[in-house]
Amino acid sequence: MCSRRIQAASAAIALLAAASNPAPAQEALAPSPKAVIYPGDVIREDMLTDLPQGGVHDAGGAFVEDRAMIVGKVARLTLLPGHAIPYAGVSNRKLVANGAxxxxxxxxxxxxxxxxxxxxxxxxxxxxxxxxxxxxxxxxxxxxxxxxxxxxxxx
CATH class of the missing domain: 2.30.30.760 (SH3 type barrels.)
Structure with a gap:
């Protein structure tokens, strides 16, 4: 009987400890280039890595939060590894060229x-x-x- 009380008390202590120390929230990820992406390059899935948004070196501004939004688009700016990708840094591919x-x-x-x-x-x-x-x-x-x-x- 005493061992059951000890087990119950241990379980209650474990539950209280878990409730007072909630698991950390999963940090949102943001795409960042693995290597330098130059203007005119078509952005491919294998050119990107996901970094925690807090670990990306750019604070504030309008930055891409999902890699699906930029895969297949063209870089308008030089995109650097470890940095967030600004929306203004990518554009749709030009299907029609002037003079074509x-x-x-x-x-x-x-x-x-x-x-x-x-x-x-x-x-x-x-x-x-x-x-x-x-x-x-x-x-x-x-x-x-x-x-x-x-x-x-x-x-």
Missing amino acids: EVKLVYAEGGLLIVTTGAALQDGSIGDVVRVRNSDSGVTVSGAVQPDGSVKVGGG
Whole structure:
């Protein structure tokens, strides 16, 4: 009977100790480059490591908190190991380059017209860019599509 009381008392002491010393909260992680990433480099998963946000050398500001937000994007600034990655330091890849030949697509109802044009500015997915139609010389505007074509007018 005495050993049961000792066991119960020991269990109660262990519970009180656990309640008074809660486990430390898991610190949030932030992506940081493993090595220097230069402007124009496409950011890949294997180029990043996760560091505790408190261990990243940059305090304050708008910094990327999740690597999924930047993988596949392009570095706009030099990104250094051990430092947080600012949102302004990355951008979407340019699918349309100034001066490049692009496919112009007009689709409405059952009508589909496809021609080519010369891009007059760079653009990423969803950007509205100006393009000079190669056949007519007319400048049109359209949205850059995921395949690099430019959709003009229509629905």
